[in-house]
Amino acid sequence: MYNVAEVNAEECVAQKGCRLCIMYCPEANCIQMDTTKMVATIVESRCKGCELCVVVCDAAKHNAIKMVAR
Amino acid sequence: MGKKIQINKEFVDIMPQDYLDLVENGTFESPNRGWKDFGTATELIAEHSLCAGCPESIAFRHIMASIPNPEDTVMVGSTGCTSLVFPMIAVHNIHSLFGNQNAIATGLKRALAVRFPDKVKDVIVLAGDGATVDIGLDMTLQSWFRKERFTTICFDNELYANTGGQESGLMQKGFLAKMAPVGKKFEKVRLPEIARESGCDYVAIMTASKPSLVEKVIKQAVLIAREVGPTYIQIYTPCILEIGKQSMEGLQEMRTSEAPGERFKFREFISPEAQSFLDGLAEKKKAEKLAATGATS
Incomplete structure (x- = not known):
């Protein structure tokens, strides 16, 4: 079992300009911006499960990312 | 896609998708590169083997997004955790012997100036604190004494993380590490001050917690190194394993360490020559652009 991040598209506020998870993810090209839906999307094969995106998202009170088992 | 970075049409069908993405959607030759490209453009780092949540x-990532012209940059690395990432970056790079990085960068910078007299070639040294301050201090200081024009970036994690946590010159006084159980008896080496006195025209000490600040500092340092003299940046990248933190706590550790009065509070030193260069940067940038387009066309 391996934990990866998952974005709740309804809670994600990327269309308001938020890029916190994309800024602070330590992995390159791991969290991508879906420019049509304007939500952050996780490339699961690149996610190492560090939870930093969850920390920054929760600290900004967006609570849009949670860790799920894969 | 720019003119300099192209893919041979014969090879398009056999190249991996990551490579094609990099050529088609990378940020080479983008005049306003920066962290704002994250999420939409392909970054210059592929998957690497650093630990989950590593602040380094x-x-x-922030540095690779910020360097002004990656297509004409050569990076020099040294032994350490950074050497796990260097094979995965889309910029020319050289792995040096442990501690030799500034000497190699010196030769490289001079050779590039002879080989490509019409082009602007940047050399950036990126090494850990062991290579910069302990084992390579001689080479680091001598390159500054000689006013060699390249940027030295030190990833300061305050110990030898790759080999299990031995004491390093930049470790803070009294710190206990796994392989330094007595605690350090001496003060942390004040390398930013030494750099300033040794002839660096731009010195900054910071953490990686603010991408916009990293971008500003890296761009300034590379441009000053191109025109004025040596530059030095010391970035706190804590080793979360060795200081006993969880993977998601690295960012908070960096923020705590840059609070007012803490040892990584953002400080920068700009020499008068570098300051006057920065003041006239906008006009020089225009002139450089004209010179670059004139050289390639």
Whole structure:
């Protein structure tokens, strides 16, 4: 079992300009911006499960990312 | 896609998708590169083997997004955790012997100036604190004494993380590490001050917790190194394993360490020559653009 991040598209506020998870993810090209839906999307094969995106998202009170088992 | 970075049409069908993405959607030759490209453009780092949540990989990502012209940059690395990432970056790079990085960068910078007299070639040294301050201090200082024009970036994690946590010159006084159980008896080496006195025209000490600040500092340092003299940046990238933190706590550790009065509070030193260069940067940038287009066309 391996934990990866998952974005709740309804809670994600990327269309308001938020890029916190994309800024602070330590992995390159791991969290991508879906420019049509304007939500952050996780490339699961690149996610190492560090939870930093969850920390920054929760600290900004967006609570849009949670860790799920894969 | 720019003119300099192209893919041979014969090879398009056999190249991996990551490579094609990099050529088609990378940020080479983009005049306004920066962290704002994250999420939409392909970054210059591929998947690497650093630990989950490693602050060093955050810093690496911000630096690779910020360097002004990656297509004409050569990076020099040294032994350490950074050497796990260097094979995965889309910029020319050289792995040096442990501690030799500034000497190699010196020769490289001079050779590039002879080989490509019409082009602007940047050399950036990126090494850990062991290579910069302990084992390579001689080479580091001598390159500054000689006013060699390249940027030295030190990833300061305050110990030898790759080999299990031995004491390093930049470790803070009294710190206990796994392989330094007595605690350090001496003060942390004040390398930013030494750099300033040794002839660096731009010195900054910071953490990687603010991408916009990293971007500003890296761009300034590379441009000053191109025109004025040596530059030095010391970035705190804590080793979360060795200081006993969880993977998601690295960012908070960096923020705590840059609070007012803490040892990584953002400080920068700009020499008068570098300051006057920065003041006239906008006009020089225009002139450089004209010179670059004139050289390639």
